[in-house]
Amino acid sequence: MSKKQIFYSDKYTDDEFEYRHVVLPKELSKLVPSSHLMTEEEWRGLGVQQSQGWIHYMIHKPEPHILLFRRPLPKD
Numbered sequence: 001m002s003k004k005q006i007f008y009s010d011k012y013t014d015d016e017f018e019y020r021h022v023v024l025p026k027e028l029s030k031l032v033p034s035s036h037l038m039t040e041e042e043w044r045g046l047g048v049q050q051s052q053g054w055i056h057y058m059i060h061k062p063e064p065h066i067l068l069f070r071r072p073l074p075k076d
Helices: 026-031 040-045
Strands: 017-023 055-059 066-072
Antiparallel strands (some): 017 066
16 A cells, blocks of 8 residues: 555644644555544554654544544643
């Protein structure tokens, strides 16, 4: 599976978090667990590459190939 087929959104923020979503090729969606949020080890095992601190925080059941991530914004 080519890592070039994984799409990374631009980052966006609210008052507390920085967010991004990652779109996996549909074939990889079969490997995304529906029973729990993935650990960093699990999503890296699928080929997702991003800096440390990102947390898989939500499962969007209609589109399991879209992974939703967030990380806290730095405190001032």
